[in-house]
Amino acid sequence: DTAVSQTPKYLVTQMGNDKSIKCEQNLGHDTMYWYKQDSKKFLKIMFSYNNKELIINETVPNRFSPKSPDKAHLNLHINSLELGDSAVYFCASSQGTPRGNEQFFGPGTRLTVL
């Protein structure tokens, strides 16, 4: 059973398009995250939701909008895609805040903007 799953695994699209990435966790966790990993493997947190409430919102263009329909799902919608959005996006979850608590990561979605 996959603990944190993401779809799609690969996403290739043109500049200016709008796309979504879906994330689901079956661990019963109450906190979920979105991270962006660039080509040099640098990992940067983008958003975090706790019990469907946004608790972390780092400096991210407002073209990126997270949506949490319930505790088990956190989707990421991106408008007007740009070349610089090409990266691997990881969803993660934890029980409670990250302090002292392990985060469980999904397999990643590789987004390529042409």
Place this chain on the structure above:
Amino acid sequence: GDSVTQMEGPVTLSEEAFLTINCTYTATGYPSLFWYVQYPGEGLQLLLKATKADDKGSNKGFEATYRKETTSFHLEKGSVQVSDSAVYFCALSASGGSYIPTFGRGTSLIVHP
């Protein structure tokens, strides 16, 4: 703000060699410290953690000790295997209200037979 500094890679070793990957941090309060590992094409997974000073985290032959006096959490393994080839991330979550997790830039380890 909080930060994590890791040694730059890649670190290239022969099988059975000793591994050290250095990690130092800057944070307010008393952070929890983590090492995550990312195998090619996969997401990160927790390798080990420590939540207070002098704690030692260990897993799969890897160890790291939370050193508050030197603000360090160096990763060590006595004898690496080819299967340990991966990218290793040092991370912290501080004691501030937001608990924003902070990751180092990652260190690539390549182990040759």
